[in-house]
């Protein structure tokens with residue numbers, strides 16, 4: 001064991017927030033500086049660490065407490081008052097964590113028949129929990145967490161898609177299960193995108209456009225994934241006006257359930273790209289979705305989604 005360093009869990013890093021102290025990697029038994037204080041871990045970097053299975057990095061022992069405080073900021077349950085004692089987690093929160101672990105497993109490459117069974121089972125449970133969620137004011141901060149990277153984003157999209165679909169009038173449990181699983185797996189193809197550390201941001205983004213098709217290919221290799229789920233994965237970036245990808249499908253040619261997951265996906269990205277607290281980000285994103293997504297999504301669905309989201313913020 002090396003002296004003077006402590007480990008920090010990379011899955012708890014906060015994207016876009018300056019690091020409180022330097023970070024180190026362990027190479028051949030030596031700690032090498034990886035990032036300086038005030039450097040930022042961006043989403044791409046975070047995803048790379050997760051996909052490469054880098055579970056821990058190192059900080060100086062004396063900085064451990066600073067890091068705990070920095071990472072802990074986003075772990076306060078949304079909506080909770082930090083002054084109050086921590087309450088027992090709800091069954092929704094517990095199921096959400098289970099879904100997060102299943103998604104993390106898949107994104108770290110542990111894909112096999114067992115993980116498919118586990119993912120289908122956990123998303124079914126998550127659907128049941130989301131269906132219990134009341135359609136009330138200010139509910140969104142309970143449902144959509146602070147997304148650090150693709151895994152948290154995937155869980156958010158799963159929860160939001162089911163919530164939107166349910167309140168849009170989709171009541172059939174099986175359909176909601178497809179939406180929930182499709183949401184959880186929609187970006188799974190990113191695991192197979194051959195990103196290179198030397199790629200520029202533009203190059204990475206161009207390469208990432210292959211992820212819907214790579215995702216479908218990946219799921220084709222895993223027995224037991226419903227075709228509805230694969231259609232959601234393959235079409236979640238298609239847009240109503242035909243400007244999406246990969247097939248530039250238009251209007252009714254886009255699978256109905258993929259249109260809902262596509263909306264939830266766009267919303268979660270917008271929330272992540274805003275500044276401020278989670279509720280502030282959500283409010284800004286609802287305004288933005290209304291102003292900018294005209295013609296990108298089916299008008300009736302967009303209108304209903306905005307109505308539902310507005311109720312929630």
Ligand SMILES: [Fe+2]
Pocket residue numbers: 186187211236237265
């Ligand atoms: Fe995507």
Ligand SMILES: [Fe+2]
Pocket residue numbers: 153157186187265
């Ligand atoms: Fe996504």
